[in-house]
Amino acid sequence: MRTDGEHDLRHHGDAEVRDGGSALVDLAVNVRAGTPPPWLRERVAASLTGLAAYPDGRAARAAVAARHGLPVERVLLTAGAAEAFVLLARSLKARQPVVVHPQFTEPEAALRDAGHRVDRVLLREADGFRLDPAAVPEDADLVVIGNPTNPTSVLHPAETIARLARSGRTLVVDEAFMDAVPGEREALAGRTDIPGLVVLRSLTKTWGLAGLRIGYVLAAPDTIAVLERAQPLWPVSTPALAAAEACMSPRALAEAAHAAHRITADRAHLVAGLEEFASDGVRVTGPADGPFVLVRLPRATAVRRHLRDLGYAVRRGDTFPGLGEEWLRLAVRDRQTVNSFLQALDQAVTLARR
Template structure:
């Protein structure tokens, strides 16, 4: 038997939602953007920024707002065109001899590193260990380490103390916290830490606030790292509307709204997990802490196709290193959507192998 095919690192959840024939709308459980967003007040702030489009973007106010939100000086903040741009900047600007990516996780960091000419090592976490990270599994000589928290697609929230053990002089430790604001209280975040050498924290505003089409995120790091990344950016990389969104979403009222949304996501996730527990074929990776869950079931590709035929898009798991064809990622949605989805799932599974 030959080796397993190399995962498609460029496959992302948005591809699952596009109907191949353009016919009909799919209920989206493939993309981890919170439904019902952006809220009206945020749309209004973004719309108001359109009056300034004749001027070049000025990111100073947004940078100060993000810095204040995390209790950091502005020199430790870099605004980016989504967190994905930050991975490209890091791959280009950080001199690394042995970069390592902890998988399964968002594949863009590895893709960006490979595109920049790096030979990338992988640390593969396993279902047997609940996809939890053992710092000892990371090679001692790794000088660039990338890990997600909570991790996409496993939804595992690693303890901050565990991740802190990876930091050391001479190493850049990149912690992707794109989904941290979906965790109530942002437990286990390293965003405000300045005591860990080489720490780089990435944040995204696209998930909680529904701004995937606007592209806005940021980097939190030591000033010298911020300067190096900024030099790798083109001029005016973040648009005025995106800067307006960054400033608005860093305000205290917005943070309170995000935390309330995180609490609702936790309740909706519990409802999804209770429904999934009724299927004997399904194993859920966990405990889940993000706005999505990872599940394993036989014939996942056929199940995904059956769900698609019934109007539901879910994320395939085999494009994530360390997973295989039996994995699917499901976004957390409201209870009514979950009930409709699990009813469709029951139909698919009964058709596949008899009663559940």
């Protein structure tokens, strides 16, 4: 595991459910429940008849480009966003990389593995974990930030992030959860007026394709060319390419938009339920705009252990730089699941207090 001496940067939500398997109700992994939908499984299954041929990504790349109104030269398909972070770390000649935390830890892990010395900007709970562009050092030539940010669920204004752009600086914005935001407000994907902008998107969260590994990068053609040269031949499999093309269809975009509104309603229900625990010291970071919420509570480690005993997996927060053992991240689920979870949380908080 890649660590920084204090944080396990390679700990992710799947570790919370791996040992418990199907016995645990999963609120630890930020993949939309009930996915992939049947029509997407059928598209992936139909692609299996073409496995004897080498993957051809032209149609999928064109579909992604059309979805964002970009030329294909600005699109690179990757084996999930994780591959994109590795490509960026290995290919870009950054001298002063900065990662804005708390956020997804894989970008920093990839940079460290590539030999970079990484500086951090730690956003503060007192400020609602919101970005102050002035906090980022002027000499940073690579800046990484998530939007909406995992695990805080903060959605930064697009123009606030755009203020980080500088001549000679690469600005990497991880928009893996942006399609869970109604209208994708504050998205930078598709923008070509911001110098050095690199936007990462993932199809694994909304469509339940974590096991298939598919995502993409949107950037200037010269940046895309550098990243593409660092990829091995045929980096994205034929089934993953089929999924990417299918997820760019009007039907898929309409379904994703509908899901985003449903997630918003389900998240409000979860937050309202959590606020009932205010007298127990539970605090919800807000406003939340992602398909997950970040909570702070006393004895969180014990609460998490008791929740596991009661059949629920949640994500520990102390592996995120800027957070400690009193933090947990909860994925948004349907109301029935949330109601059952809140009952279990009531028991877990009581047990932890003893």
